[in-house]
Structure formats: structure tokens, C-alpha cells
Amino acid sequence: MSRQSPGTVQQKADPDTVAIRWLGYAVQLLDQRRLPAEEHWLTIEGAAGVAQAIRDMAVRGAPAIGISAAYGVALAARGADADNWQREVRDAIDQLAVSRPTAVNLFWALDRMGGVLDQCQSRKDAVSRLAEAAVAIHREDLAANMAMADLALEAMALEKPCSVLTHCNTGALATGGYGTALGVVRKLHEKRLLKRVYADETRPWLQGARLTAWELVRDDIPVTLNADGAAAAIMAKGDVKWVIVGADRIAANGDVANKIGTYGLAVLARHHKVKFMVVAPYSTVDMSLASGRDIPIEERDGDEICQVGGIRVAPEHVNAFNPVFDVTPADLIDLIVTERGVVHTPEMTGMHPLSD
């Protein structure tokens, strides 16, 4: 990631960890499909472009798609007709809401932007207030990540450095900056409490191999990349003490939807007496859903798992099943960390201790 340029949202953390830039007239997104081969920034001036970037995974990661969608709403106000601005911004919100179904951060951000829209008196008012609201969502997410890292370290109460294992990419790329689960990894490294982080490659989009490995190598954090299927053997060796993952939606009972493969890791962790931690901002918690059974799970085109690096490896016409998230039941989770606080053994209380 490159450094912020003038006119972009000002952050308190290291600006190198920012992959979404607000330019006032456009949002810039570091195209995650092209990493690590190329650091290519997309400049997007309308909500339709943002919706497409989310759908096509140019930007991905639950908090990052919420932040991007918020900027999309702000752009819709800028491009709206003076007489029909409310309708046009509402339509943009609807369009953004159908870009991806599982990460609730998207709907949370759009609801918040819709609330601001309801208070606007004119298009001019909407242009400035919606931009301010999107920047606030971005800044708050970054601040939440920093807070969660501190809370997680406190809860881990480590006496000596340990190794951890993570899945997918939950770093600066997936968030407003710094990262959720990967923010905890960064903090462990900073406090000299990290021996090594094992990064699952995360088929089929390879967020672990392409994005997590890129972020960590870039920041000199000791990382070992492994095939997803190696996680059991790694845990069996006994070096890994924690599995640390992010989340796309957390139901009221503490069940967690996250990248496909997470549930399997939780089962393995319990078998090997490895602790299992979920790290996500409170915007990922959906108290309207009683359990993980109610979480909509995105299924993407089966062709995504029939190829590797753009080259088809499966036979033509094979039937392929490609759910991109799974649900880990609360009883397999030791800790859920949000910026509001930590829930220990969520199967006992669900997320209720942190709700309003």
C-alpha cells in the first residue's frame, strides 16, 4: 500500500496501513484481485462502481466493504440531480445492499448512511454530511481495530511468545486499516509475544497466500504460509496456542459466520486443545438473528473452485459447490473480541453482555 496523498482521510495509525482513500470527488480502492503482483488503485466516482468493486472482490473483507459502501453513498449524493437527490441516493443504497449478502457490516454502514440522508435538507447538505459520515465510519473502524488488539492481548494473558494460526485476510486490506484478527497478530509482534503466524492459503480466492502473506512479509512479521489442509498437522505439532480469525456476521447467540474453512479450524482447535478467538468490530454483530442458522451464506460461482490462478484444473461440466462462508457454533469459540469488550465462552451468554 502506498502512503496517503493530500486530501485523503486523515488517520491516526500508520498511513501505510490504509487501502481505502477518500479523495472528496472519488474513492480509491487498492485492487485486491491484483495483489501481490501489482499495487493498482481503482478510482471510482459513483455508487454503481463501488457496488461492482464489492461484488467482484476488488475490495473485500467485512469492514472494508462497509466503509467502501459508505463512500459509495456519499458519491451518489455528489452525482445526484438537484430535484431528485433523495430518491437517487436511496436507489444507490439499494444497489449497494445487493452487492454481497453475508457481511452485516455492509448493511450496518448503509443503515447509518440512510439515517444521515433522512436528516439532510438539500442535495448540498447531503453531499457534505454523507461524506463526513463515511469518513467517520472509516475512522471509527480503524480506532476499533486498535482497541480490539489491546483487548485481545489483555485477554490472552501470555507469559511468553507463542505461535498462532489465522485464516483468510483480516488485515489492513480487509478493514479501515491495521486489521481485526491480523491486528492482534500485529500487536503480538509489536509486544514481542509472537513466535510465528501460520497463514492458511484460503482457497479459492487465496486471501491468505496473496494478501495476508503480502501484508506480513511487508511488515517483517514472521509468517509461514500453509495449504488449508495442513492446519491439522500444524496444530498436532503443539506449537500453535491460538487460532485467531475475523468474522463477517455474529449472531446474538455467539455463532460466527466467517470465511469457509473456519468451522473446520474450530473443530481442529478443540481437538488439539488450541484456543479459538474471533476478532471483529461490533458492527459485525447482528443481534436481530437468534443463531447462525439464520445467517445468509453467500454462494459464488462454482467456476471459482475449478481453477487455480486463472487456469482451469477441474474437468468441464463438473458439479461444483462454492459456499464462501461457514458458521462456527458458539460452543467451539473461547473468546469473541470487539471494541466494546470481550465475551468469554460465548455459548454461555451469547453477545448479550455487549448489546445496548
Ligand SMILES: CSC[C@H]1O[C@H](OP(=O)(O)O)[C@H](O)[C@@H]1O
Ligand atoms: C476482517 S473481516 C475479513 C473477513 O472477510 C473475509 O471474506 P471475503 O474475503 O470473502 O470478503 C473473511 O471471511 C474474513 O474473515
